[in-house]
Amino acid sequence: MRPTEGRPDRPKRRGAGWPQPLSEVDEEEVLRRIFPNLRTGPSVLIGPGDDAAVVIQPSGSVVATTDTMVRGQDWHDEWSDAHDVGSKLVTQNLADIAAMGAVATGLLVTLAADPQLPLGWAVDFADGVADTAAWDGVPVVGGDLSSAGAGTVMVSITALGDLQGRRPVLRSGARVGDVVAVHGSLGESGGGLELYLAGERPTRWASVHEALAAAEVDRARDHLMWVHRTPTCSVSSGPLAADRGATAMIDLSDGLARDAARIGRASGVCLQLSRSRLVADFVEDTPLEMALGAQRALHHVLTGGEEHSLLATFPADCPLITQQTDPDVHWWVIGEVVAATPDGAHVTLDGEPVSGGWDHFSG
Amino acid sequence: MRPTEGRPDRPKRRGAGWPQPLSEVDEEEVLRRIFPNLRTGPSVLIGPGDDAAVVIQPSGSVVATTDTMVRGQDWHDEWSDAHDVGSKLVTQNLADIAAMGAVATGLLVTLAADPQLPLGWAVDFADGVADTAAWDGVPVVGGDLSSAGAGTVMVSITALGDLQGRRPVLRSGARVGDVVAVHGSLGESGGGLELYLAGERPTRWASVHEALAAAEVDRARDHLMWVHRTPTCSVSSGPLAADRGATAMIDLSDGLARDAARIGRASGVCLQLSRSRLVADFVEDTPLEMALGAQRALHHVLTGGEEHSLLATFPADCPLITQQTDPDVHWWVIGEVVAATPDGAHVTLDGEPVSGGWDHFSG
Structure with a gap:
């Protein structure tokens, strides 16, 4: 976790x-x-x-x-x-x-x-x-x-x-062989939205002590609703990733599947995401799984919007990825960049096309 | 005119x-x-x-x-x-x-x-x-x-x-002894708004010939309504005025009285406007006077919003003002900068305080 x-x-x-x-x-x-x-x-x-x-x-x-x-x-x-x-x-x-x-x-x-x-x-x-x-x-x-x-x-x-002298990191720079990585959370804002839509509301704890003593599932639900109301972005991670060789980068505002496809399309490649990695790092033993179960958790990890974490691609030998010594700048490897498939999918999960995400007018 | x-x-x-x-x-x-x-x-x-x-x-x-x-x-x-x-x-x-x-x-x-x-x-x-x-x-x-x-x-x-190397021209730079000048029109957008509010609508001329043959007053009304719908700003005049020594400048969005007071307040001075100059240059023989009469015309010249002409102050000996050789960059002198009066007025008309203009929430 x-x-x-x-x-x-x-x-x-x-x-x-x-x-x-x-x-x-x-x-x-x-x-x-x-x-x-x-x-x-x-x-x-x-x-x-x-x-x-x-x-x-x-x-x-x-x-x-x-x-x-x-x-x-x-x-x-x-x-x-x-x-x-x-x-x-x-x-x-x-x-x-x-x-x-x-x-x-x-x-x-x-x-x-x-x-x-x-x-x-x-x-x-x-x-x-x-x-x-x-x-x-x-x-x-x-x-x-x-x-x-x-x-x-x-x-x-x-x-x-x-840019402080950097070249801008565009959506179009991903290359076959790069790794796909995320900095920050996935799906928590979408999970919080599901809870709100289901009529749940955050607990009003009488004290910090009471909050700490609460059941883990209640704290998990509160956490997701909190993230939905006020997501955060570790903004210094963007320039740092640029300095360390990120080839493409995007802010996750419309869901992993949709935003990953934007990098794939702009770069003319396919971002092949790994279900096992997403499950291990963003589903198992997370507030999302505790509050909503593993299946809904993975759904939100793939399609939940308004998370504002960073998705980037890096050369596979990039030390920022291979060494990961600083937990504050941890990039979670969730897949790799492969050649675009003949049927035009720009993002896959274990090789199968995925889609879904947010459209402002059709909802 | x-x-x-x-x-x-x-x-x-x-x-x-x-x-x-x-x-x-x-x-x-x-x-x-x-x-x-x-x-x-x-x-x-x-x-x-x-x-x-x-x-x-x-x-x-x-x-x-x-x-x-x-x-x-x-x-x-x-x-x-x-x-x-x-x-x-x-x-x-x-x-x-x-x-x-x-x-x-x-x-x-x-x-x-x-x-x-x-x-x-x-x-x-x-x-x-x-x-x-x-x-x-x-x-x-x-x-x-x-x-x-x-x-x-x-x-x-x-x-x-x-800024192309220029210092920005602020509202706060007007000095006692400067002249007050306008580039562009005054009150036309406000006059057009009055016509629209009175239920008037632009004429749909069948041809340019018909438009040219129309009564001058009809063309004047059309002009005012046109300016209200799509005001223009001669944007190159701003940098040119900066190059030639403008000491303060503002875009006339909320009416001459209100925007002149902003320069006066920011600069700690009073902009003393001349009624005779405003009437000679912006009322007499203008579309405003033709369409609405001299009294309403002067009202709009002083308080009409959304004109987007430029109001600036210049040293009295500034060649851009004293020579005025190019009609495309004509600045109309409409007053002078004097010391702020004890009662706090930052804009006067022939020495009398004026006010009025547009407030976004109270209308």
Whole structure:
């Protein structure tokens, strides 16, 4: 079983004291409430408050990605609070920057909301963004506030990054003979979603002592739901993998099968995944298996979205893979790169084509 | 009266042939329909299709801004088609880059929509983005597609820019004794909005001949409604003003009074606007006056939003202002920078405080 990554303590919510709707607060007052918690840094020449931000890009290029979440589509208020949403949105974007082998240099954050949204929600969302960004040392450099129709809340981030002299690691670089490896978890967010959809809710432990004494299966369920609400990405692992020779890399946002196929298709190869390795490393004796059983666990390992772990290919003799001395940067070998098969499958499990994953419009 | 800027011919709409909803089209198929029209350029190392884009930033820094539009809030389908919306969204963002004195290097484009939105709308929106971006030579380098609730359509752009070695022109650099000047129009978008709200609609001319023969007032109304749907920004004027010594600059998105006050507040000064200059250059014998009369015209000149002209301050002896030899880069002097008044007004009209403008949540 993989080592469980440490997480920061859950921060306090500031927003509860501000139930008034955004429409009753001057726009610049909203910004004043939000900005004090948005840290800046020496790389930010011009931060929030002018027409645009200016951020130093030492490499002479900028890596840029954008990702959006919509209430009712990408989160449900009964499951996720505003801080969770801000945190997850940052993770999604930082994972994309890491998957290029880059280090994030700044975030631009957009909130488009029904004017009846409580100010406190906006403040907690901004704090979720700020806390998670600060955890990875990334400044918030700008953003936009817009009004939207009744009930609509839409949040979006653009992340900027710098390659620090590296070549970007693309989806198209996998070569026959490479190994396929994952950094981070698989399927936990999908497992958490299954639990939420089944009506389960996290336990409200009265104390840490009570939580530690709880049945392992209850802690496993809580863990999966936690990962679904606030997945994490070990963002420094992306640039490190790039430095150590990763040939292709992608952020696992739409499920292993779908994202592996993207590398396979872009590289003109097939990623042959090993069922026994996936089961040994991501199913057996994991929270997923404990909470949902081995069969559902493997399903989520293969198709669960929003995990934001990194999937990469490496030369088979790459020391990062063959030596694995540091548990913090462990890459789990889950398969190998083979020639594309005549029937066009770009990802297989023990040689059989697999598919499945998330499509934004057809669901 | 200001010279009317040339506009490109209205491009063809591709979307009419695709009435099917997004939910019936594979997400990657949507992207395939959209991307062929999104041009790239030599500065784009990695364009759309990987985890993130990579864009060359010769100055070693990136200028970044983001702006969002929501259906029903920022446009109405009965007034604006998808191409108009894409075009306006690009202009809003490029104006912010220009107002820093920078040249745009790339755009990231987000569409979050009800899955019932016709594919054709998405294609026409992307074409509106691509056509307007191409007009200014700016590549579209990435973006995001998301589903949203019933009826919701939300579009967002992040624009990236490079200072080409210039210092950014901030809101905070205005000095007592500077002149206040505008490049572009004032109040036309606000005037067009008033006409739309009053139930007016642009004339559908049967031919160019018929349009040229129409009454001047009808052409004036059409012009204002056109500017409201698709404002333009002469983006090269921002970097040029920076090169020639502009001390402060802002994009006029929320109205002259409100945006001038932002420069005044950030600089600790007062921008004293001249009514006679505003009337002579932006009211008398203009489409605004013809369509709405002198009083409403001056109202829109002072408070009309979404114009996306540039407001800047310059040293009084700046040759760009004193010589004005090139009509394409004409800056209209509309006032001067004076010491902030004891009562705290940061913008005055002939010495009297003025206010008004657009707030996103309170309207």
